[in-house]
Amino acid sequence: MKFVIVTGLSGAGKSQAIKSLEDLGYFCVDNLPPTLMAKFADACYQTEGKIDKIALVIDIRGGEFFDDLFENLKYLKNQGYKYEILFLDASDKTLVKRYKESRRKHPLAPEGRILQGIELERKRLDEVKYKATNIIDTSKMTTRQLRERITRIYADEEQLDNQLMITVLSFGFKYGIPVDSDLVFDVRFLPNPFYIPELKGFSGNDKQIKDYVLNFKESNEFISKLYDMLEFLIPNYIKEGKRQLIVSIGCTGGRHRSVTIANTIYDKLSSKGYKVNKEHRDINEDKKKGGFKL
Structure with missing residues (x-):
């Protein structure tokens, strides 16, 4: 029951x-x-x-x-x-x-x-x-x-095919860490496209930001290490009966770096057949406030 x-x-x-x-x-x-x-x-x-x-x-x-x-x-x-x-x-x-x-x-x-x-x-x-x-x-x-x-x-388990449901969630630290996170990763160590005038108006969903963020060695090393860890953790979570995993990835405003990294992790997990969803919690927060403020 x-x-x-x-x-x-x-x-x-x-x-x-x-x-x-x-x-x-x-x-x-x-x-x-x-x-x-x-x-x-x-x-x-x-x-x-x-x-x-x-x-x-x-x-x-x-x-x-x-x-x-x-x-x-x-x-x-x-x-x-x-x-x-x-x-x-x-x-x-x-x-x-x-x-x-x-x-x-x-x-x-x-x-x-x-x-x-x-x-x-x-x-x-x-x-x-x-x-x-x-x-x-x-x-x-x-x-x-x-x-x-x-x-x-x-x-029901039948509806989920007995698999763990993974949510890759991007967010901005200045708007608070999502309280339902299971794993939280900080990518504020990566170069910030906010400081480049011709890029700051775009988001991590745009090719311009994706190319910029993924052009750095540190970005690809981080993605590789994070994905390796998730590949280790996920089967063990499933074995223990966990049904939901929230992987939160944060940058300053939740618009550029975290979105790019979250999208990349989502794509990698999806290609391996995991049940995965992605959410960009704060991607439009700065725009709603009338500007891109730090």
Whole structure:
């Protein structure tokens, strides 16, 4: 049986996550009080396979009952019930923006500032985040991207052909390291095309930047060493049952060097038959801000 507990910050995307799991055939229950989780799990495990995929949303909306979560998780473990915890996270700035757009009050600060509620919620969720099996940062995700990420993690083995799903993610360090990264690599040691006026307007998806970055010996040595390491790691991850691997590659702004290197690693992994996806998280951030700033 697949048993997924969905939790995380209010406004981080739990509702969309549970919809995506429902589309994958999960029996879903939203806002189940943690104190009822053990009895619910017992009932589901006694169906002899009639209910074989379950997803529960449990968060601070349960009020004082939320504190019962860890006692019930301990019960599940003692009973031999295998479960996973999916934690949805987002930056404070993103959460405040979403609350203002929806005009909703934060459940922990109904009469106060939204940010105060977010800070309090982070503290209360700190321990469960530490125990999470998968963490997804939705700060810069569209609904479609979140749905695709959840599908890659929780789709049936048959759908994934029993293979690890790899995401090669480029990002800019000045916009923060992706919190759901498994491996993070810094390519800021490579020459930066930002400083070349005729190149800085292009991105790593353009031939001009690709040719510039890959023209350096250091770039090709780094790619070779990183790919060799991934070829060693991936079969071992698969052997241990890992289903998702996020390889994050960062430069200063996430537009030039990291994009080129991520594209090259993606191409190499794809050519070997691995299931691989690529995302360029910050490729347009500088353009949205009206310029290319350091």
